[in-house]
Amino acid sequence: MPASVRQPKEPFDASPRMSGTVNAAMEKITLQGIHKAYLTSSGRTVALQDVNLKVANDEFVALVGPSGCGKSTLLRIISALIRPSRGTASINNAPVLSPSRDVGIVFQQAVLLPWRSVLDNVLLPAEILGLDIKKARERAYQLLEMVHLTGFEARRPNELSGGMQQRAAICRALIHSPSVLLMDEPFAALDAMTREELGFELLRIWTIEKKTIIFVTHNIPEAILLADRVVAMSPRPGRISEIVKIDLPRPRTLDMQFTQKFKGYSDRVRAVIDQGQEKQHKKRGDE
């Protein structure tokens, strides 16, 4: 793709859709010119192309897009699990070169260790990071109480339902009090009811413990219902198509889904993503 067809506009602070600009001091996460390419058997695959994004302190940003748009790859770059081919990801204005202590991660699977009790699973990061275990245990009890898992501390993960496991995983991500929470399709493996429930639970946690959250999902309503801004991404090459600011009041409620405004956002995001995919189909047709 020639350089001229890159993002038509800077998708961050210059965007007119955003009310005011994110001021440099408030910036928590900055992505600058991120490229990621893989060498596969079928040649070079561009997973991410020129991704620029600024996330403000305590902001809730959702990354939405179809599979292959590189949203999970982007999250892995921010968490320093993989390195970008070009560009830099920064947290607290410092480029991430190795996994940051200031980050908690929630994966699609709860990834609880089957031989550890729920409490000990939550304490795992504290052990590895060498925190004061006594204090960490107190915090673990508080966190488990916050997600309504009191009484399940001594249980093994396989005794818990999928939703409860994911709640424990959220506690684990929060145990060392990171200011950034990265969530990679955290509720995708759950049924629709549990998914909604956990979404609101997450918002409740977010109001108790202010965090900067990047939430990856392929579910558009979920993204709109939870986030301050929805970053719509398109596949092949993975890129940001548009950033939609969600101007719904907080606390968010389930009824908001039926408002005209919500529908407007939903249509907008869907249109952007579809457009991106159409372009791709057309491009394929031309070849």
Place this chain on the structure above:
Amino acid sequence: MTDESLSLVDDAIEHEVINDRRSWLKESLAPLLTFATLVALWEFAADYFGIPAWLLPSPSTIAVAFVEWRGELWNHSLTTLYETIVGFALSIGLAVPLAVAVVYSPFLRKCIYPILLALQSVPKVAIAPLLALWIGFGALPKIIVVFLVCFFPIIVATATGLASVPGPVMDLIRSLSANQLQTFIKIRFPTAMPHIFVGLKIAITFAVIGAVIGEFVGSESGLGYLILVSSSQARTPVAFAALAILTIMSIVLYYIVEFIERLAVPWAANN
């Protein structure tokens, strides 16, 4: 829910418990009954056809030999048990660390695995006489045969287990910048534990066989030696008694390993 319906639920649960107990009884009774029937049939056939005891002793003759030879049987059993357990323990002590080395060093894996495979492919029955030739008739050559027999299943199972940490777990642990030692102690080794026990359970069933092979080739004690000697002297009932002890020893050792597994890896035993 009303009290009445609750008591109905209670009844149902009670029924289930009773049914559980019944099916457990059935399950453990069925093989015992089959075994008893076979023994009875054997006893009857040996008696009816007048088969001489030196050819095929009847169960009652074997039982008599059991009682008469109990001192001898006990001593020889201890020898075989000692060889089995020491060889097995030696195997664990060497196979597990080597598996760790192999998992952490691809180079070492390339060096060792083909040799291991070759060693495993050599029939242990063929190695045993050589060991007797080199080391003599003591317990050591038998221990080495047991060790060789157990080594392969343990190292393969351990190496497989250590390498079987799921990708997302590795992501989690890497996101916490855990060092190698933490990763090994907190993640890799516990992940490998259920696999290791699969290897141990396979190995322990081979271990007794290994000891007997060693004893067959050349020895002065052990159940294998006793079988060899008593069958050559036409004291077949004693040989059968020794054979029965070997079988029981093997089964008991297997269940001991399984019991330890339940204590050590309760999360895997539940599934």
